[in-house]
Amino acid sequence: MVRDRLRCACYSLVVAVFLIGCRHNMAQSNSPPPKRDINAVLRDHDKELMAIPNVVGIYVGVLGDGKTPCLKVMLSRKSPATEQAIPRSIEGYDVVTKVTGDIRPLHTP
Amino acid sequence: MRPNLLQRFCKAALSLALLFIPLSLFAGPPAGVLDASHASVRAVIAVQNEVTADWIRKPEVLGTAVGVDANGTPVLTVYIDRDAANAGEVIRNLPRELRGTGVQVELTDKFRAMARPGSGVSHTATQTPPIQLGTSGGWSKDLANGYCCGGTLGSLVQIGGTQYILSNYHVFEADIVPGGNNTVATNGDPIIQPGLIDVNCNVNNAQTVGTLVKRSSLPGSNVDCSTAKVVSGMVRTDGAILEIGTISHLTTGAFINQAVKKSGRTTGLSRSSVSGLNATISVTYDNECAGGTAFAKTFTGQIVTNNRGSKFLNSGDSGSLMVEDVTTNPRSVGLLYAGSSVDAIANPIDEVLAFLGATMVGQ
Numbered sequence: 001m002v003r004d005r006l007r008c009a010c011y012s013l014v015v016a017v018f019l020i021g022c023r024h025n026m027a028q029s030n031s032p033p034p035k036r037d038i039n040a041v042l043r044d045h046d047k048e049l050m051a052i053p054n055v056v057g058i059y060v061g062v063l064g065d066g067k068t069p070c071l072k073v074m075l076s077r078k079s080p081a082t083e084q085a086i087p088r089s090i091e092g093y094d095v096v097t098k099v100t101g102d103i104r105p106l107h108t109p
Numbered sequence: 110m111r112p113n114l115l116q117r118f119c120k121a122a123l124s125l126a127l128l129f130i131p132l133s134l135f136a137g138p139p140a141g142v143l144d145a146s147h148a149s150v151r152a153v154i155a156v157q158n159e160v161t162a163d164w165i166r167k168p169e170v171l172g173t174a175v176g177v178d179a180n181g182t183p184v185l186t187v188y189i190d191r192d193a194a195n196a197g198e199v200i201r202n203l204p205r206e207l208r209g210t211g212v213q214v215e216l217t218d219k220f221r222a223m224a225r226p227g228s229g230v231s232h233t234a235t236q237t238p239p240i241q242l243g244t245s246g247g248w249s250k251d252l253a254n255g256y257c258c259g260g261t262l263g264s265l266v267q268i269g270g271t272q273y274i275l276s277n278y279h280v281f282e283a284d285i286v287p288g289g290n291n292t293v294a295t296n297g298d299p300i301i302q303p304g305l306i307d308v309n310c311n312v313n314n315a316q317t318v319g320t321l322v323k324r325s326s327l328p329g330s331n332v333d334c335s336t337a338k339v340v341s342g343m344v345r346t347d348g349a350i351l352e353i354g355t356i357s358h359l360t361t362g363a364f365i366n367q368a369v370k371k372s373g374r375t376t377g378l379s380r381s382s383v384s385g386l387n388a389t390i391s392v393t394y395d396n397e398c399a400g401g402t403a404f405a406k407t408f409t410g411q412i413v414t415n416n417r418g419s420k421f422l423n424s425g426d427s428g429s430l431m432v433e434d435v436t437t438n439p440r441s442v443g444l445l446y447a448g449s450s451v452d453a454i455a456n457p458i459d460e461v462l463a464f465l466g467a468t469m470v471g472q
Contacts, residue, residue, distance in 0.1 A: 057391065074390075101450060103449055103452070104447060104448075105277070107258050107260040108259050108425040
């Protein structure tokens, strides 16, 4: 009888240690917090990006895989200083630059 | 004795040479001009003749030519297909120099014959009224500083039971200084078809299809739009657009990779796809045709569409309506107004209609 109780206590201890370990591991494999909506990210950062020389536009686009959302920064021309000033990512979203030239009204001449 | 063929050929060649020698004495290029007789150019041509046949076998190499570098020195220019998957590798393997001749790379689209497979529909010709939209047009006095300006009469909208042609602020009413033509855009001014640019800048060769009703959308609002009240009988009341036909009175929101099309003055009917949404874009506007800077406007929430090589939208297409690419009664997506040779920009059509208090005229 005493032996049974002792065995039961041992099992309980093992289970408790296992559960605590699992919880600890779950805390360690902390997944990144969910990203904010990319449109909100753009809205909160467009002014600072537009203030960088040679930046003429910013929009929500997709990466080369055709589906992963990213922020695209339109440049009137390429320059090392501009490239350096633009972050590689913002709030977990890739920031991709592309040289578009100036954006101008398209009437003639 | 009759001269044989060789003798006749020699005589003809001598005659031609005698004819050209005095001409060349007077018509020769000035010293320093880089023509085919220039020693540096000849050296490049020699290298070009040696390597071109071999290099052009690579599908990435589209051609070679004698060019000049940033210092004006003749070099061998190699045209590489910008879309080729191996372009980078091919470029890395090209020599920087061959026997003292510099080699430079130019990335380019594939070369193509420029004759357009004509649809047979002109977007610049004077139409017999009632006209279809997607055609050349503009403000009748858009002539200043040695230029005339114009754009596209894009679509038809309805405001309180009255029909208006929809185009851009900068096509109809952007002349805000007396400047080079001693006038400014005023309510009631004629809106013409085709635009001045397509009638040798002579307003008498165009027809009045509407009268300007200014909306002053810029610089204050977030849309680049303006309207002209239709002159009775001059515009199709069903709002038909050249090569698109009638559209839906409904609109639809843009989404990435959405197939779209438009009908405009310069590139006619063209198709593309949406590449970006919610764009913040800075655009600089003139104060009249070929005038000075009026203001720089930063738009938000704009639609970005692929426009490589300006094939979708080019100068003169401003005012075109962007619609979904379906055959029957497409829904409107955006009002095109700006761009570069890479991207085209449109106001979301719902924002334009809300600004005007209008609906699209359609089925």
